[in-house]
Amino acid sequence: DTGVSQDPRHKITKRGQNVTFRCDPISEHNRLYWYRQTLGQGPEFLTYFQNEAQLEKSRLLSDRFSAERPKGSFSTLEIQRTEQGDSAMYLCASSPWISGRAIPGELFFGEGSRLTVL
């Protein structure tokens, strides 16, 4: 399977604990996104990487959230001191970037990591 993979698929944690999610994008895609989705809502943009550079982070994201993509391949999203409001599905997506093309390509989503904070 060469799609976007995310791990773990489900995480239950107690309030105050740290959690980390991993995303492996499609190998030839150099654009990587994290979105968060809660029940009844569409995916909410969190952050975007082009290769290893984090080019945008949503201003809605608190300092407890951090993401990395150290070698321009897989990415991690860490949430420190989790709160109940962090409970959501965390979706990773990747997209190819074609040099000289001004229009972004479609997003290919992973199955998501569902976080439940007790």
Place this chain on the structure above:
Amino acid sequence: EDKVVQSPLSLVVHEGDTVTLNCSYEVTNFRSLLWYKQEKKAPTFLFMLTSSGIEKKSGRLSSILDKKELFSILNITATQTGDSAVYLCAPGVGTYKYIFGTGTRLKVLA
């Protein structure tokens, strides 16, 4: 502030009906718009629209974009129970970012 509004929020129809889902947007530096179908898992890609007035079709689904009036529609003809899902639209902001609407929840009854 960038904004996406989808309507209706939910819709219940019977098999064989035709439905039209709406997506209006106000975003800076618009480039393209995506439509996705989401069942109980990750969104799956349906269409990418970049030009006004050019209909994209895939089987019973079709979509069109109006860049002057800032909206897109997704049509589904001869609906089937397997079309039951949430349909999401996502206009692109600039050269890399997409923002999603709340979605339209479609339920097709047998």
